[in-house]
Amino acid sequence: MDYSSIFSYMYTEIALIGVIVATLIFDLIAGRRGRRFFQPVACVLMLLFVAGTIVPYHRETTEIFGGMYVYDPAYGIVKSILAIGTLIVFLQADSWLRREDTSFKRGEFYVLTLSTLLGMDFMISAGHFIMFFIGLELASVPMACLVAFDKYRQNSAEAGAKYILSALFSSGLMLYGISFLYGTAGTLYFDDMTARIDGSALQIMAMTFFFAGLGFKLSLVPFHLWTADTYQGAPTAVTSYLSVISKGAAAFTLMVILVKVFAPMTQYWQLMLQIVIILSITVANVFAIRQKNLKRFLAFSSISQAGYIMLAVISGTPYGMTSLIFYVLVYMAANLAAFGVIATVEQNSGGKVEMDDYNGLYGTNPKLALTMTLALFSLAGIPPFAGFFSKFFIFAAAFEKGFHVLVFIALINTVISLYYYLLVVKAMFISKSDSPIAAFRSDSGTRISLALCLAGVLALGIASSVFDGIGMFTFGL
Amino acid sequence: MIRMEYYLIVSTIMMFVGIYGFLTRRNLLAMLISVELILNSVDINFVVFNRFLFPEQLEGFFFSLFAIGISAAETAVAIAIIINIYRNMRNIQVKNLDKMKW
Numbered sequence: 095m096d097y098s099s100i101f102s103y104m105y106t107e108i109a110l111i112g113v114i115v116a117t118l119i120f121d122l123i124a125g126r127r128g129r130r131f132f133q134p135v136a137c138v139l140m141l142l143f144v145a146g147t148i149v150p151y152h153r154e155t156t157e158i159f160g161g162m163y164v165y166d167p168a169y170g171i172v173k174s175i176l177a178i179g180t181l182i183v184f185l186q187a188d189s190w191l192r193r194e195d196t197s198f199k200r201g202e203f204y205v206l207t208l209s210t211l212l213g214m215d216f217m218i219s220a221g222h223f224i225m226f227f228i229g230l231e232l233a234s235v236p237m238a239c240l241v242a243f244d245k246y247r248q249n250s251a252e253a254g255a256k257y258i259l260s261a262l263f264s265s266g267l268m269l270y271g272i273s274f275l276y277g278t279a280g281t282l283y284f285d286d287m288t289a290r291i292d293g294s295a296l297q298i299m300a301m302t303f304f305f306a307g308l309g310f311k312l313s314l315v316p317f318h319l320w321t322a323d324t325y326q327g328a329p330t331a332v333t334s335y336l337s338v339i340s341k342g343a344a345a346f347t348l349m350v351i352l353v354k355v356f357a358p359m360t361q362y363w364q365l366m367l368q369i370v371i372i373l374s375i376t377v378a379n380v381f382a383i384r385q386k387n388l389k390r391f392l393a394f395s396s397i398s399q400a401g402y403i404m405l406a407v408i409s410g411t412p413y414g415m416t417s418l419i420f421y422v423l424v425y426m427a428a429n430l431a432a433f434g435v436i437a438t439v440e441q442n443s444g445g446k447v448e449m450d451d452y453n454g455l456y457g458t459n460p461k462l463a464l465t466m467t468l469a470l471f472s473l474a475g476i477p478p479f480a481g482f483f484s485k486f487f488i489f490a491a492a493f494e495k496g497f498h499v500l501v502f503i504a505l506i507n508t509v510i511s512l513y514y515y516l517l518v519v520k521a522m523f524i525s526k527s528d529s530p531i532a533a534f535r536s537d538s539g540t541r542i543s544l545a546l547c548l549a550g551v552l553a554l555g556i557a558s559s560v561f562d563g564i565g566m567f568t569f570g571l
Numbered sequence: 572m573i574r575m576e577y578y579l580i581v582s583t584i585m586m587f588v589g590i591y592g593f594l595t596r597r598n599l600l601a602m603l604i605s606v607e608l609i610l611n612s613v614d615i616n617f618v619v620f621n622r623f624l625f626p627e628q629l630e631g632f633f634f635s636l637f638a639i640g641i642s643a644a645e646t647a648v649a650i651a652i653i654i655n656i657y658r659n660m661r662n663i664q665v666k667n668l669d670k671m672k673w
Contacts, residue, residue, distance in 0.1 A: 322671075
């Protein structure tokens with residue numbers, strides 16, 4: 095191996111490190127006046143990064159650093175989707191960061207967010223459990239700082255404590271599982287481990303512990319208790335990042351590891367996933383119905399969406415992986431649109447996030463109400479929007495492998511979820527309010543990001559080339 | 572020579588004492604200490620497996636080194652957040668972290 099192969103295969107991570115260093119230097123030299131331009135600078139840097147890495151350069155799977163780091167075109171696609179999501183979050187973040195108590199540290203937000211993105215990239219490309227573990231922690235430790243970013247607000251501090259303690263506990267459980275995998279298999283390389291896994295009782299226990307660790311990151315149901323509190327307390331931009339980017343990366347990594355490393359134990363993890371999927375979708379739906387706070391409501395909605403994503407994992411086929419990536423892309427467009435509306439309403443109305451506050455929003459801010467409605471329709475999976483197609487593909491992927499009852503339960507839950515998504519729509523369009531949120535004009539970054547998300551919600555499902563384009567890269571599963 | 576099982580018994584006890592402590596302690600620092608017990612039991616596991624079962628490679632030793640370093644970083648962030656909670660509420664009891672429920 096020579097050094098040129100590092101640069102030609104690790105280009106995403108190296109370019110991202112370049113972006114992080116550039117952001118850090120800008121934060122140092124900008125001073126108080128220059129920091130006002132932090133958002134345009136960060137967005138231009140991210141845009142260059144996305145433009146440079148959006149299409150994978152190589153078509154073959156390659157290992158570098160002796161198998162520690164795996165390059166695969168499908169991983170490249172996932173990384174560029176995550177980078178686009180981060181760019182949209184950056185576009186939405188400025189109205190919050192301009193506030194007086196956060197404006198002096200707005201550089202930290204961008205650097206920390208990019209660090210977590212770097213961690214997720216390493217986690218996706220890992221070929222060894224050390225790389226995987228370091229990537230996971232690089233993604234979750236700065237995330238705890240981001241959750242507690244509004245440090246003078248009690249909610250944010252409380253959410254930060256709940257997040258970091260759950261993250262520590264879950265990574266402890268996961269490491270315990272990995273230690274027994276090492277003890278039974280004698281290696282930590284993904285490729286070597288597959289050959290030495292035989293499904294003994296100790297390995298099943300180890301896999302369960304390992305799954306618990308990633309389940310916390312994905313907030314699947316037995317491990318979901320931190321989600322609602324953290325989502326509610328964290329700043330809205332961080333919540334949207336947490337609910338989409340972090341979750342998408344963890345779901346994809348879980349699929350790669352389950353399918354590649356635990357291939358000899360497919361029957362065990364399929365059974366485990368079936369239980370977890372049914373619990374996630376059902377419990378989250380039941381709890382979402384009774385939520386009054388919109389951020390909390392979307393937290394439960396994201397738990398049930400994670401359950402739907404697991405339907406693609408359980409299939410374990412290249413088609414399932416294509417539908418997983420497509421689902422994450424569509425979910426990103428819809429969820430970031432919903433959180434973008436919540437964030438801009440919160441900033442411009444003095445912190446209103448309750449569902450009753452949204453009564454009569456259509457009368458005062460029709461465009462925002464319409465954006466929110468389309469995003470919620472897409473999340474619920476109503477036909478002309480992208481959410482319908484992404485749900486259809488994952489259901490097809492799971493159905494193809496014979497999980498008929500599971501798909502049927504998921505379908506029933508889709509109907510239930512339609513009810514609570516429509517509650518928000520009803521509040522905005524039908525419910526009357528004596529003091530609706532006054533009409534306001536959101537800043538240009540938010541408007542651009544909402545337009546991008548809406549374009550995604552409307553076009554991604556109809557433009558079939560997107561799904562086929564992703565499918566071209568997922569052969570190497 | 573001490574047999575491998577004895578080390579594993581110690582590490583398993585540490586692991587489950589850590590889980591028990593994490594679930595029952597009502598002070599954020601005590602919860603953090605419990606999590607440290609879990610992480611340390613994992614380090615013992617890795618080192619023991621490497622020393623007794625696969626002495627020809629060093630993967631387990633390296634993993635425990637990385638795990639120690641990363642858990643130190645995590646603990647630093649956790650303590651920073653706990654200090655921030657202390658500044659906001661003047662104590663670190665879990666029962667006061669109840670502004671958000673259900």
